[in-house]
Amino acid sequence: MIEVRDLYKSFNGRDYVLKDINIRVNPGEFVVVLGPSGAGKSTLLRCLNYLSPPTAGEILIHGERCHGQRKAARRALRKRIAMVFQHHNLIGRLSVIKNVLVGRMAGIPLWSCLLQVFRRHDVDIALAAIDEVGMAEKAYARADSLSGGEQQRVGIARALAQQPDLILADEPVASLDPKNSRETLAYLRSVCQKKRIAVLCNLHQIDYAMEYATRIIGLSGGSIVFDGPPEKMNVSVIESIYPGIEDDNV
Ligand code: ADP
Numbered sequence: 001m002i003e004v005r006d007l008y009k010s011f012n013g014r015d016y017v018l019k020d021i022n023i024r025v026n027p028g029e030f031v032v033v034l035g036p037s038g039a040g041k042s043t044l045l046r047c048l049n050y051l052s053p054p055t056a057g058e059i060l061i062h063g064e065r066c067h068g069q070r071k072a073a074r075r076a077l078r079k080r081i082a083m084v085f086q087h088h089n090l091i092g093r094l095s096v097i098k099n100v101l102v103g104r105m106a107g108i109p110l111w112s113c114l115l116q117v118f119r120r121h122d123v124d125i126a127l128a129a130i131d132e133v134g135m136a137e138k139a140y141a142r143a144d145s146l147s148g149g150e151q152q153r154v155g156i157a158r159a160l161a162q163q164p165d166l167i168l169a170d171e172p173v174a175s176l177d178p179k180n181s182r183e184t185l186a187y188l189r190s191v192c193q194k195k196r197i198a199v200l201c202n203l204h205q206i207d208y209a210m211e212y213a214t215r216i217i218g219l220s221g222g223s224i225v226f227d228g229p230p231e232k233m234n235v236s237v238i239e240s241i242y243p244g245i246e247d248d249n250v
Pocket residue numbers: 011017035036037038039040041042043044
């Protein structure tokens with residue numbers, strides 16, 4: 001249902017940071033994009049929601065070409081694709097619920113966002129999203145009073161409140177300890193599977209990818225070098241994603 005066709009990205013017009021990327025993701029799939037630092041993982045996610053426009057290629061949602069340079073097209077795309085960031089990007093002095101309501105504003109121009117009074121309908125969706133990530137008791141707490149793991153779960157709730165087709169998560173657990181990392185990935189996977197939301201989640205840790213992904217896309221030097229279920233990952237696949245892994249002990 002979400003398809004990336006022949007995507008290329010160059011920042012300088014000569015060297016390609018992403019080459020010949022073709023991906024098809026179905027609802028409810030939890031796809032981990034695995035690769036070393038500099039492989040192009042962040043650039044790929046930024047291209048998909050046009051934070052950084054692709055140099056070439058197409059993005060289709062439900063078979064519909066859903067992007068372009070025009071503002072309206074980009075807005076439509078961003079309504080259907082939600083982001084979860086490494087540093088959750090919450091507004092610390094606002095409550096959890098207000099931060100999550102920002103997810104309901106996706107794709108709406110800032111000026112109308114500022115004028116908008118939150119409707120009961122939006123508040124109900126935001127509260128349900130907060131409940132999905134186990135944060136119902138802290139819905140009215142200030143975001144900066146929460147632990148790192150709780151803040152990241154609120155980041156996920158904000159993405160869910162957008163009711164997207166696809167969630168892009170760029171190293172969502174990079175700043176968390178192992179216990180909170182596992183909890184966060186488990187919530188992200190289970191809620192999205194339940195709601196049939198597709199997830200593309202960048203990670204650089206092989207063990208988390210093996211544990212949580214329903215499918216792994218290995219990215220190395222800007223190209224896809226592996227695309228398959230975790231069960232198909234073996235030493236030679238890992239070596240192709242992380243060239244020289246044995247020397248570097250990555
Ligand atoms: P990853 O997220 O896998 O660590 P990135 O997507 O951040 O990799 O980077 C891939 C490559 O693209 C790197 O060589 C990086 O230097 C380059 N790159 C990323 N963003 C920019 C930019 N805004 N301008 C120029 N080069 C960039």
